[in-house]
Amino acid sequence: MRFKNCLSFVLVLSVLLSVAACQPVANEKSTVIPSAQATSISDQSMPTAETPTSGMMDGSEKVPLIFSHDGAMDDIAALLYLSKNPDVEIIGVVNSYGEQVPATSSQKWLAYLHEVLDLDDVPLAVGSGAPLDPAGYAFPQGWRDAANDFWGLELPVSNATVDAREGYQLIIDLVNASPEKVTLLVTGAQTDVALALQHDPRIKENIRQIVIMGGAFHTVGNLNGGAGDANNDVAEWNIFVDALAAKQVFQSGIPLIIIPLDGSEDFWITKAIKDQLSGNQDKQVRFFSQLCDKEFELWGGDFLMWDILAAVAVTDHQYFSWENGNLDVISDIGDQHGQTVVVDRISRKNLFAVGNDYDELYNHILDVILER
Numbered sequence: 001m002r003f004k005n006c007l008s009f010v011l012v013l014s015v016l017l018s019v020a021a022c023q024p025v026a027n028e029k030s031t032v033i034p035s036a037q038a039t040s041i042s043d044q045s046m047p048t049a050e051t052p053t054s055g056m057m058d059g060s061e062k063v064p065l066i067f068s069h070d071g072a073m074d075d076i077a078a079l080l081y082l083s084k085n086p087d088v089e090i091i092g093v094v095n096s097y098g099e100q101v102p103a104t105s106s107q108k109w110l111a112y113l114h115e116v117l118d119l120d121d122v123p124l125a126v127g128s129g130a131p132l133d134p135a136g137y138a139f140p141q142g143w144r145d146a147a148n149d150f151w152g153l154e155l156p157v158s159n160a161t162v163d164a165r166e167g168y169q170l171i172i173d174l175v176n177a178s179p180e181k182v183t184l185l186v187t188g189a190q191t192d193v194a195l196a197l198q199h200d201p202r203i204k205e206n207i208r209q210i211v212i213m214g215g216a217f218h219t220v221g222n223l224n225g226g227a228g229d230a231n232n233d234v235a236e237w238n239i240f241v242d243a244l245a246a247k248q249v250f251q252s253g254i255p256l257i258i259i260p261l262d263g264s265e266d267f268w269i270t271k272a273i274k275d276q277l278s279g280n281q282d283k284q285v286r287f288f289s290q291l292c293d294k295e296f297e298l299w300g301g302d303f304l305m306w307d308i309l310a311a312v313a314v315t316d317h318q319y320f321s322w323e324n325g326n327l328d329v330i331s332d333i334g335d336q337h338g339q340t341v342v343v344d345r346i347s348r349k350n351l352f353a354v355g356n357d358y359d360e361l362y363n364h365i366l367d368v369i370l371e372r
């Protein structure tokens, strides 16, 4: 990464941290309907028969999963965690619009998928290079340059080729070919999922749930002026950059399991946590350790993660507290562009996290990565 970009990245992150981490106040502009008390998924009242408990139906079979991501370091960590999770079978990866330019970063992500994670049989396709939303918002250029370069992390050489299909077509083909209902995990923009639903609406019958990192329901957003709209303090980046696609996915009727900023704030990775990886010679653990070192370097110390929490939520709801309802996204141009809102509390199919058990999450993530 060039120094100038690194500097701007750290600068923006510093602003982000000062707002998102230190002032988690209620959002005065929110149109969210006052909620029922946050409910633990393990409480007797939830889940109901309608509520998707996880991708596993009988507790023994793996969850068939398509991972759609936008190339942040957080996405790299999420995929590594998923590759180590014995309850998950990754059947496809889509590089989506967001921090990365999907086509630019694809070869490095393929090398990561095949040569570091050893998932040689998993196809990787390039998603749309532009959002569906006519507003055309994008992440800051410095972030995109870094993501396109896989954050400067060293990767083995790979001669593998990116899947020839477009990202949305890979989603369609994998969902239609799966003998079991597929779970989608989306930790970037919703662009390719929305395109897949447009091109083949029947796939929703074979999608068990869409797990999402995105949105902010009862807390402030995280744009912090980085998108050029100083007055939008309600949107979260993943939803904001393609609010129209997110709106289509939210209105699809497919059960949604959402880890918004509400349920993922303050998930700090400290040097004490990273030290638990020390000395481990497993290839993936060593790579995760290098990833942490890069994060410490860029953040200037302890760093935050969000996407890996959504990866945990694919199979393990018990670490979060949840609220439910019919959910929507504001896609109109204006200061609320990209805001996620609760329409009503009727539906119990859609859940969004409003808190988590940090200590248990850390332990669980390390248990999976270290295979202990």
Ligand SMILES: [Ca+2]
Binding pocket: 069, 070, 071, 072, 074, 075, 187, 188, 307
């Ligand atoms: Ca991401």
